[in-house]
Structures are given as C-alpha cells and as structure tokens.
Amino acid sequence: MTKKPEAIVFFDLDGTLFNSNIELLPSSYDAIKKLKQNNMIPMIATGRNPLEVVDLMKEKNLNSIIGMNGQVVIYEKEVIFTNNIDKNIITRLYEFSREKTNIPLSFYNYKAMRVSENGEPAQKFYHHLKQDVPPVDDEIYLKEPIQMLLLLCEQGESAYRELFPELTFIRNTPYCVDVFNHGGSKGRGINELLKIKGFDDVPTYAFGDGMNDLEMFLTVDHPIAMGNAVDGLKDKAEYITDTNNNDGIAKALEKFGLI
Secondary structure, three states: OOOOOOEEEEEEEHHHHHHHOOOHHHHHHHHHHHHHHHHEEEEEOOOOOOOHHHHHHHHHHOOOOOOOOHHHEEOOOOOEEEEEOOOOHHHHHHHHHHHHHOEEEEEEEEEEEEOOOOOOOHHHOOOOOOOOOOOOOHHHHOOOOOOOEEOOOOOOOOHHHHHHEEEEEEEEEEEEEEEOOOOOHHHHHHHHHHHHHHHHOEEEEEEOOHHHHHHHHOOOOOEOOOOOOOOHHHOOEEEEEOOOOOHHHHHHHOOOOOO
C-alpha cells in the first residue's frame, strides 16, 4: 500500500520550474526539498519526454513525472500509466507527412526518442531546446509503443487536425507541434494517477505558464499561474505568483503554507 502524501504539487518545466536560462533557481530547489520533508510529493508535469529530464530528476532527487503532456505517468520511479497511439494512426499520419506536407516527425516513448530525418527542422527545434538531435529511425513506431509524436514545423499543422480527429495537436514551441491521443493531457495524467494510486482525497496544486497547462489547471484543487504566464492561463488560476525568474515557485508555496 502506497503511503498517501499530504499533498501533490505538479510543476510545469519550461517557463515555470525552469527560469529563462532553462535552469532551476536555488529557491525552487530549496522549496522542493522542503516539500519532501513535509511528506508532499513534488511532481514534474511537462510536455517533455522523461528522457529529456532524467539528469535533472536524478540530480534533484525527483522521482515522479507526468511526461509528454500526460501520456506517461511515473510515480516514485514506477511507471503506472501510458497512453499509446495506435500504430495504424501513426502510419497514416507519417504517410500524409511524407506525401503531402514534407513535415518530418519525432517519435517519443518514455524509453526512446527518434526522428524521421535529421534535417533543418529537427536541428532548429532541438537547438531551441539546447539538445542534440535524437537518432534517426523512422520505423520505431512499428517496433515499440509510441506515446507522443512531434511535427517538426513552424507552420502547416492545421492540415492535420481535420484528417486526424483521433489526435490532439498543440503547438508547444515555434518549431514543433505536440501530437497525442485525443483527450490526452496533463489533466488526464493527473486523474489517472489519483485513480490508480487511490489519492482522490489528496490535495493537489499545479504551477504553469502556457496553454498546455490548461487541462492541468482545470483538474487540480489549486492552480497557480506564473507571473510570466499567458493571459488565458492566468484567467483560470486561483493565484498568480511572481515570474519564473524571480522566485515565483518558492513565494507561492510559502503563501499556500506548503513550506
């Protein structure tokens, strides 16, 4: 039986837990340590693949993540939920991309990241993330479950929405669009976690800055927007804290009495 935490706090990464230099502020790290001391679970909730933040999680002793916008849930190092995309749908989408749009793809599961080709779109996107381009393997989806795709493009995703109603398309950076099962979201991942672990009565908090945090805000008990968040998300927040560059995480956790 998993011990129930006093609370679970979900943190988006880019623009939230990370500052503008994609770094964790010392005040945020200290706050996370205090949460754990108080029997509260700090949990990353990000559009990123868990593989992208494995070093951060190991260094900061973070063991729980909702990754790929809710398509995988890992709680205290245990994979408890995955939301795999049907292989036939991926095949159709990839064929459409090759034949009609010339938009390359990334294929993600919680164990691997691959790209369909290493060209300018992939290099632009991964440079934006300060990452190396993953290896090329455009058949990985035939061999392994895939939980998220990326359209590596600066425009052109509108053509996909009508053709693939089974999927959700969210532009997450200027250079890519996240693609996952319709109904999948950070909020879905949170609900799966609470249901599977029997945590329905555990208070939940969430920090975010972008519209891919909206479903998360609509799911938790206490949604907290960063000062640098987009207006649409601020409208759904219980509280707006300081920015990701100015100790917004620690200030809000103190205000809510969590640390």
